[in-house]
Amino acid sequence: MTNDPKFDRLHSELIARHDRHLYRRTRTTDSAQQPHMHIDGKPMLVFCSNDYLGLANHPDVIHAMQVAANTYGVGSGAAHLVSGHSRPHQQLEEALAAFTGRERALLFSTGYMANLGVANALLSSRNDVVYADRLNHASLVDAGLLSGAKLIRYPHNDTSSLGKRLLAQEEDNNVTQLILTDGVFSMDGDVAPVGKLAVMAREHDAWLMVDDAHGIGVLGKNGAGLLEAEGLGQSDVPILMGTLGKALGTAGAFVAGSHELIEYLIQTARTWIYTTAQPPAIAAATLTSLQLAQTEHWRREHLQALIRQFRLGASQLGLPLMPSDTPIQPILIGSSEQALLLSQQLAEAGILVTAIRPPTVPVDTARLRVTFSAAHSSADVDTLLAALETHFRP
Numbered sequence: 439m440t441n442d443p444k445f446d447r448l449h450s451e452l453i454a455r456h457d458r459h460l461y462r463r464t465r466t467t468d469s470a471q472q473p474h475m476h477i478d479g480k481p482m483l484v485f486c487s488n489d490y491l492g493l494a495n496h497p498d499v500i501h502a503m504q505v506a507a508n509t510y511g512v513g514s515g516a517a518h519l520v521s522g523h524s525r526p527h528q529q530l531e532e533a534l535a536a537f538t539g540r541e542r543a544l545l546f547s548t549g550y551m552a553n554l555g556v557a558n559a560l561l562s563s564r565n566d567v568v569y570a571d572r573l574n575h576a577s578l579v580d581a582g583l584l585s586g587a588k589l590i591r592y593p594h595n596d597t598s599s600l601g602k603r604l605l606a607q608e609e610d611n612n613v614t615q616l617i618l619t620d621g622v623f624s625m626d627g628d629v630a631p632v633g634k635l636a637v638m639a640r641e642h643d644a645w646l647m648v649d650d651a652h653g654i655g656v657l658g659k660n661g662a663g664l665l666e667a668e669g670l671g672q673s674d675v676p677i678l679m680g681t682l683g684k685a686l687g688t689a690g691a692f693v694a695g696s697h698e699l700i701e702y703l704i705q706t707a708r709t710w711i712y713t714t715a716q717p718p719a720i721a722a723a724t725l726t727s728l729q730l731a732q733t734e735h736w737r738r739e740h741l742q743a744l745i746r747q748f749r750l751g752a753s754q755l756g757l758p759l760m761p762s763d764t765p766i767q768p769i770l771i772g773s774s775e776q777a778l779l780l781s782q783q784l785a786e787a788g789i790l791v792t793a794i795r796p797p798t799v800p801v802d803t804a805r806l807r808v809t810f811s812a813a814h815s816s817a818d819v820d821t822l823l824a825a826l827e828t829h830f831r832p
């Protein structure tokens with residue numbers, strides 16, 4: 439403890455968070471990302487990873503990374519516009535464009551940076567307006583806030599409320615409007631009404647950006663995400679953001695769209711320009727995981743079977759599930775204290791499911807965010823259901 443009075447406020451804030459059951463802490467893992475892990479010195483069955491397709495520890499992906507590291511070394515050494523843009527980066531951008539059916543794609547080091555970069559590049563004045571779903575991921579909220587534009591948060595998936603707020607094109611031609619939405623909502627697992635949003639965006643001459651961090655790899659026939667599943671192309675949704683650190687099992691993110699959009703981002707997106715490119719070996723590993731995600735359809739099929747098994751079993755137990763068909767299957771608890779308690783009880787039984795509490799989710803909607811991976815077995819789901827039956831108290 440320091441005697442510096444500046445730290446007093448930090449100290450009391452930490453205590454207050456603890457008292458409100460909102461304190462967070464890291465756990466240290468000693469194994470690769472997979473259902474059965476070694477965490478904080480003990481074996482755990484994990485249901486909170488975003489490695490939805492089970493590719494983070496795939497031997498082919500690891501091999502691709504090792505081979506590329508032998509050629510390209512570890513660090514990229516510089517930003518993309520300097521000397522950091524390697525052949526694997528270029529190949530991955532081309533592969534991601536083809537995968538998503540867009541003209542071009544641009545790699546970012548993280549999804550958080552991609553969201554900030556796009557909003558800040560497109561919006562330039564305080565007259566510009568960002569419309570954001572109230573349950574959007576924090577990185578989209580911050581993208582709107584930091585853009586300096588007016589931020590309007592509309593009720594979750596409420597397109598009629600959004601429609602009342604959007605400016606008609608003829609009202610002010612100088613105002614740029616940007617609608618931001620998660621594709622699959624990260625803490626809820628439900629999906630945005632992207633078809634409707636695309637029509638509204640076109641009618642109001644607004645940009646539409648879909649953050650499909652949790653849909654890429656998981657949804658759509660070939661795993662190209664929610665927009666593939668809904669049949670929406672580049673003219674419907676001009677800005678698609680996807681992350682590589684979830685279903686694709688590596689790290690980083692991309693924005694896909696028209697040639698002009700990508701060229702504009704290259705000139706203006708500060709979170710892309712002023713940062714070191716991701717390591718080339720990560721891009722090489724992602725090329726392999728992308729290939730696996732596209733061709734190994736059994737991963738998505740198995741995942742869907744696990745989701746059905748869990749939802750059936752959980753509803754028989756009377757667990758408060760949320761309306762989700764995706765691998766994100768939250769159990770709504772309400773109080774942070776109860777959510778934390780259940781998470782701790784499960785951890786003692788060797789099952790890791792994190793309690794998600796405010797401010798990540800709205801007050802009084804704390805939950806256990808259960809997620810599934812194609813690497814889980816049906817027996818793993820049975821183990822989870824048995825533990826929930828023992829510990830869940832309505």
Ligand SMILES: Cc1ncc(COP(=O)(O)O)c(C=O)c1O
Pocket residue numbers: 547548549550551575577620624649651652681682683690691
């Ligand atoms: C919906 C959504 N968007 C963006 C991000 C940020 O992506 P990254 O982890 O690559 O920064 C996340 C989670 O991390 C997310 O859930």
